[in-house]
Amino acid sequence: MQKKRLKRKSETEWWIEPTGPMRVPGVIYGTEDLIEGMDDKVHEQVCNVAALPGIQKASYAMPDAHWGYGFPIGGVAAFDPNEGGVISAGGVGFDISCGVRTLHSGLVRDDIERVKETLADALYANIPAGVGSRGAISLNHDEMDAMLEGGAQWAVGRGWGRSEDLKSIEEEGCMEGADAKCVSPQAKKRQKDEMGTLGSGNHYLELQEVTDVYDAEAAGAFGLREGDIVISIHCGSRGLGHQIGTEFLKSMAMAAPKHGIKLPDRELACAPIKSELGQQYLGAMRSAMNCAMANRQIITHLVRETFERVLPKAELDLLYDVSHNTCKMEQHVIDGKTKTVFVHRKGATRSFGPGLPDIPEAFRSIGQPVLIGGTMGTASYVLCGTDRTMGLSFGSAVHGAGRQMSRRQATKKWKGRAVIDELANRGILIRSPSQRGVAEEAPGAYKDVSRVVEAAHQAGLARKVARVEPIVCVKG
DNA sequence: ATGTCC
Numbered sequence: 001m002q003k004k005r006l007k008r009k010s011e012t013e014w015w016i017e018p019t020g021p022m023r024v025p026g027v028i029y030g031t032e033d034l035i036e037g038m039d040d041k042v043h044e045q046v047c048n049v050a051a052l053p054g055i056q057k058a059s060y061a062m063p064d065a066h067w068g069y070g071f072p073i074g075g076v077a078a079f080d081p082n083e084g085g086v087i088s089a090g091g092v093g094f095d096i097s098c099g100v101r102t103l104h105s106g107l108v109r110d111d112i113e114r115v116k117e118t119l120a121d122a123l124y125a126n127i128p129a130g131v132g133s134r135g136a137i138s139l140n141h142d143e144m145d146a147m148l149e150g151g152a153q154w155a156v157g158r159g160w161g162r163s164e165d166l167k168s169i170e171e172e173g174c175m176e177g178a179d180a181k182c183v184s185p186q187a188k189k190r191q192k193d194e195m196g197t198l199g200s201g202n203h204y205l206e207l208q209e210v211t212d213v214y215d216a217e218a219a220g221a222f223g224l225r226e227g228d229i230v231i232s233i234h235c236g237s238r239g240l241g242h243q244i245g246t247e248f249l250k251s252m253a254m255a256a257p258k259h260g261i262k263l264p265d266r267e268l269a270c271a272p273i274k275s276e277l278g279q280q281y282l283g284a285m286r287s288a289m290n291c292a293m294a295n296r297q298i299i300t301h302l303v304r305e306t307f308e309r310v311l312p313k314a315e316l317d318l319l320y321d322v323s324h325n326t327c328k329m330e331q332h333v334i335d336g337k338t339k340t341v342f343v344h345r346k347g348a349t350r351s352f353g354p355g356l357p358d359i360p361e362a363f364r365s366i367g368q369p370v371l372i373g374g375t376m377g378t379a380s381y382v383l384c385g386t387d388r389t390m391g392l393s394f395g396s397a398v399h400g401a402g403r404q405m406s407r408r409q410a411t412k413k414w415k416g417r418a419v420i421d422e423l424a425n426r427g428i429l430i431r432s433p434s435q436r437g438v439a440e441e442a443p444g445a446y447k448d449v450s451r452v453v454e455a456a457h458q459a460g461l462a463r464k465v466a467r468v469e470p471i472v473c474v475k476g
Numbered sequence: 477a478t479g480t481c482c
Contacts, residue, residue, distance in 0.1 A: 095477040132479050190479070201477050242478045407480090
């Protein structure tokens, strides 16, 4: 991205002054090198979002932003329903409520070194991964609706997990306002046999070792120490979320003229929050959020079953579960007034600072855990929300490394087998049904997650707490 | 991301 098109406000804050149809400025967070490396399309998309009705304060892009469908991935935008504010299917993304959850294990490296091959094989055998992967669970019509409206609370009620898990999930595992009647039969059909499955692409399940602690107080509150082994699960709402996204993009684009909305780009399809279509999307999107939280909850149960057989002394308490493709109704202070707005976070993690009631009591005085997934061969990070986050980005931060190379480019450059062998030489075990999938996800196809995290930390979007490195990775 | 093109 050309820096001359931006006005630099600080080391890590870059503004686009409103021109033409833009109702608010654009704000891009990032260090100089990340800004220079960003696609010009991010600039264009930030401006497009700034032109949507009812947008508040600014159209934001996080340091890991890249070109997405309509909205940039790494985009954050809030809309006021009382000012004609809209909700956009492309502003949430196709993989609705894709997110990361991290479990403690109560183990250290020495506990798993001897059995890591066995663990890798057992996790791969018990947690279905890959395109179209099917789980052991099949939902009938009534159970599907109960899942869509109950989320992780539904899963725990059916025996997949522990009731104490729920306090460590955003929304305590159940998104209010989900309405299964807003979800099409086709979306439900696609999801019927996909509960408890990882899916493909950048989704994974990893055993990780805490290699660095940057903030002793926050790490203490989160229960993380150097040398600890943790388990992270990265996945979303599978076929259901994708189907909902596809259907509503189409209907929102078709209904835009009727709603008096002129779209600068068809991909920005949206509907007024107060319209019938907007409300239907909210009911469906929240159902997909519940689906994703239930999915990660069931996978958690499968992980516990696997450890029970291979390494029964593991404790597997849930640290936290965050989503990074959402739209949520939240209270924010805008121009000195508290307003209820709908915050789109597409490839952006909620990053609430200390004191907010939605944060589990155990870390309410610290800020919420912000779980940032890296790539297979590199590292992931745990951060926490700060006092400044609300004012900077409606309480949002980065979500991961972000691609720097297309899937196609990646498969030309790498072979899956070679990537697996190279990582094995470094002590990282990969298990995947797809060689091509591994090539597409080669570490080199992504930006350096450490630079992205450093930029988020510098910008005040979140504070670095700990770094983890992968040991075993089950890939989709 | 995705029954990787209804």
